[in-house]
Amino acid sequence: MGYTITEKILLKHTKLKDIHPGEFIDAKIDLCLGNDITAPFAIEEFEKLGAKKVFDRNKVVLVPDHFAPAKDMKSANQCKILAKFAKQYGIKNYFEVGRMGVEHALLPEIGLVLPGDLVIGADSHTCTYGALGAFSSGVGSTDLAAAMAEGEVWLRVPESMKFVFFGKLNKWVGGKDLILHTIGDIGVDGARYRAMEFCGEVIESLEMDDRLSMCNMAIEAGGKNGIIAPDKITSRYIRSIKKKARPGLGRAYASDPDAKYCLVKEYDVRTIEPLVACPNLPSNVKPVKALKDVSIDQVVIGSCTNGRISDLRIAAKLLKGKKVKSNVRLIIIPATQKIYLDAVKEGLARIFVEAGGVFSTPTCGPCLGGHMGILAAGERAISTTNRNFTGRMGDPKSEVYLSNPAVAAASAIKGKIAHPDEVI
Amino acid sequence: MPIKGHAYRFGDDINTDEIIPARYLHTTDKAELAAHCMEDADKQFARKVRAGDVIVAGKNFGCGSSREHAPVAIKAAGVSCVIAESFARIFFRNSINIGLPIIESKEAAARIRAKDTIQVDTAKGFIKNVTRKEKYRIEKYPPFMQRIIKAGGLMESMKKRRA
Numbered sequence: 001m002g003y004t005i006t007e008k009i010l011l012k013h014t015k016l017k018d019i020h021p022g023e024f025i026d027a028k029i030d031l032c033l034g035n036d037i038t039a040p041f042a043i044e045e046f047e048k049l050g051a052k053k054v055f056d057r058n059k060v061v062l063v064p065d066h067f068a069p070a071k072d073m074k075s076a077n078q079c080k081i082l083a084k085f086a087k088q089y090g091i092k093n094y095f096e097v098g099r100m101g102v103e104h105a106l107l108p109e110i111g112l113v114l115p116g117d118l119v120i121g122a123d124s125h126t127c128t129y130g131a132l133g134a135f136s137s138g139v140g141s142t143d144l145a146a147a148m149a150e151g152e153v154w155l156r157v158p159e160s161m162k163f164v165f166f167g168k169l170n171k172w173v174g175g176k177d178l179i180l181h182t183i184g185d186i187g188v189d190g191a192r193y194r195a196m197e198f199c200g201e202v203i204e205s206l207e208m209d210d211r212l213s214m215c216n217m218a219i220e221a222g223g224k225n226g227i228i229a230p231d232k233i234t235s236r237y238i239r240s241i242k243k244k245a246r247p248g249l250g251r252a253y254a255s256d257p258d259a260k261y262c263l264v265k266e267y268d269v270r271t272i273e274p275l276v277a278c279p280n281l282p283s284n285v286k287p288v289k290a291l292k293d294v295s296i297d298q299v300v301i302g303s304c305t306n307g308r309i310s311d312l313r314i315a316a317k318l319l320k321g322k323k324v325k326s327n328v329r330l331i332i333i334p335a336t337q338k339i340y341l342d343a344v345k346e347g348l349a350r351i352f353v354e355a356g357g358v359f360s361t362p363t364c365g366p367c368l369g370g371h372m373g374i375l376a377a378g379e380r381a382i383s384t385t386n387r388n389f390t391g392r393m394g395d396p397k398s399e400v401y402l403s404n405p406a407v408a409a410a411s412a413i414k415g416k417i418a419h420p421d422e423v424i
Numbered sequence: 425m426p427i428k429g430h431a432y433r434f435g436d437d438i439n440t441d442e443i444i445p446a447r448y449l450h451t452t453d454k455a456e457l458a459a460h461c462m463e464d465a466d467k468q469f470a471r472k473v474r475a476g477d478v479i480v481a482g483k484n485f486g487c488g489s490s491r492e493h494a495p496v497a498i499k500a501a502g503v504s505c506v507i508a509e510s511f512a513r514i515f516f517r518n519s520i521n522i523g524l525p526i527i528e529s530k531e532a533a534a535r536i537r538a539k540d541t542i543q544v545d546t547a548k549g550f551i552k553n554v555t556r557k558e559k560y561r562i563e564k565y566p567p568f569m570q571r572i573i574k575a576g577g578l579m580e581s582m583k584k585r586r587a
Contacts, residue, residue, distance in 0.1 A: 024566060024568035024569070037446075037449045037450075037491065037493075038490060038491065038492065040452050041452050041492055041493070041496075044452060045579050048579060049579055049582060049583060049586075050583075050586075066446075066449075067449075067450060071450075072450065074450035074451055075450045077450075078450055078451075121490075122490055122492075123489075123490050124488065124489045124490040124514055126490075138490040138514050139490060139514060139517065139518075140490055140491075140492040140514060140517060140518035140521060140522075141492040141518075142492060142518065142521040142522055142577070142578050142579060143517065143518075143521060143578070145579065146578055146579070146582060149582070150582070154568070154572075154578075188437055188484060188487055189437070189483060189484035189487065189510065189512070192484065192510065192512065192513060193513050219514075222484065222487065222512055222513065224513055281437060368441075368446040368489070369441075369445065369446045369447060370446055370447075387439075387441070387488060387489075389439045389441040389442065389488060390439075390441065390442060390464055390465075391441055391442070391445055391464045392441050392446075396445075396464045
């Protein structure tokens with residue numbers, strides 16, 4: 001019996017000769033990651049363990065991105081814990097404000113993650129890097145502490161699910177809609193403990209930014225990891241990185257033709273329209289066209305899901321020469337400093353500001369109700385982020401709808417949830 | 425801590441934002457986290473809960489973020505055990521890693537009602553519903569996880585190994 005790409009990567013990171021779903025393994029890691037919310041706990045545990053040094057100072061990544069630039073004194077203290085630890089232990093990959101970005105946009109952008117890697121991060125959206133053909137999965141702070149000390153993580157080998165996308169994409173439909181469609185189909189626990197492998201002709205021609213959006217939200221279906229086999233688009237993406245953090249192109253794995261899947265789903269993308277996930281679960285998915293007169297108070301375009309340059313280009317295309325509806329706040333957050341600068345160079349920042357929007361420094365900010373756009377009771381937002389749980393963006397009596405950047409931008413102009421065709 | 429107390433009932437897909445909202449994540453102080461435990465699912469929970477009490481929920485408990493603050497808040501609030509039809513994976517591993525007893529039991533999750541008195545004997549492998557005079561059998565953890573649980577968490581198990 002053959003292996004899936006996930007099983008192959010996991011096997012390669014153990015001393016085992018064979019690997020099976022359900023089995024527990026201790027795996028070597030290529031990279032571990034923490035942020036200003038999860039790393040302070042990990043650092044406490046690391047110090048209690050009495051570890052004198054980290055297992056490899058090139059393989060620990062610390063990014064203050066959630067409540068940074070520090071939103072209040074307590075957050076400032078959390079960020080300080082990271083900076084101090086990084087200095088004390090010689091952590092090479094610590095990214096200070098001004099050089100940082102939303103972690104899951106930053107790491108691929110600078111080439112810190114390569115195909116074939118095994119990455120764990122104390123952040124649930126660590127699954128994003130599966131877009132590069134790596135195994136990457138979110139864990140907790142204690143796992144991060146253990147990984148920083150010993151370079152290993154315990155894992156249960158997941159069963160794999162295969163999602164095959166075929167047909168031709170409709171206008172305004174991107175990776176975000178494909179993953180929302182998938183989560184809507186299988187539910188928020190449909191891939192619990194499992195690997196989600198995305199493939200088919202649609203995925204093969206999908207650009208990296210869309211692939212990252214898709215793998216990013218594997219966790220929203222309960223998945224352990226999302227993964228796409230590396231191909232020409234992957235190597236082109238990695239080659240295009242200037243001043244790459246690591247040499248080489250990584251190692252490309254692919255699933256064997258006789259690999260075993262616990263479920264195979266085939267989706268004809270011609271049936272997929274721009275979608276929104278309605279409150280309060282990412283699986284509560286409806287076509288934009290099915291929503292009538294859902295007024296909004298705020299629009300957020302950004303995050304590790306959809307804060308990349310191609311997302312901002314789409315938003316700018318719709319917003320160019322238009323105005324944000326008078327009673328609506330549009331908040332646009334490029335996910336990294338590079339994306340910020342590219343948006344300025346390409347004239348996107350000007351389009352956003354002239355339309356009446358806010359153009360912010362990179363931060364996770366409002367996505368998790370941190371700062372930079374918190375909702376009051378009774379307010380409603382449409383956002384390109386990844387979760388719409390009760391109270392996610394602020395008051396427990398506020399509401400969040402999730403969409404792609406085109407739908408979010410169109411909605412900002414109309415003042416209600418709108419299809420991009422309504423403004424272009 | 426012995427696992428005996430009253431049951432607090434919650435539904436399906438209780439997520440980490442409800443267990444401990446992000447507005448309280450700017451600290452690692454356990455008492456402060458405990459004071460806001462389950463706040464967006466039940467505002468009064470932290471005030472009502474007593475040491476030993478048990479959370480009983482439906483499917484996919486703890487879905488969402490990786491924040492270990494979620495099981496930490498539950499444990500620090502005095503909850504002795506979480507019983508659910510199923511758990512989201514990061515919450516599950518975080519609980520094992522920090523030594524918060526959690527039990528997956530479809531039967532118990534379906535039968536237990538709010539305020540029932542619940543007693544758990546992990547060694548003998550059963551949940552006792554004192555109020556309803558019922559017993560629900562629980563599956564043993566795989567040996568790999570038992571090692572971590574027995575040590576009281578991942579760090580304790582590592583400390584033993586490193587000593």
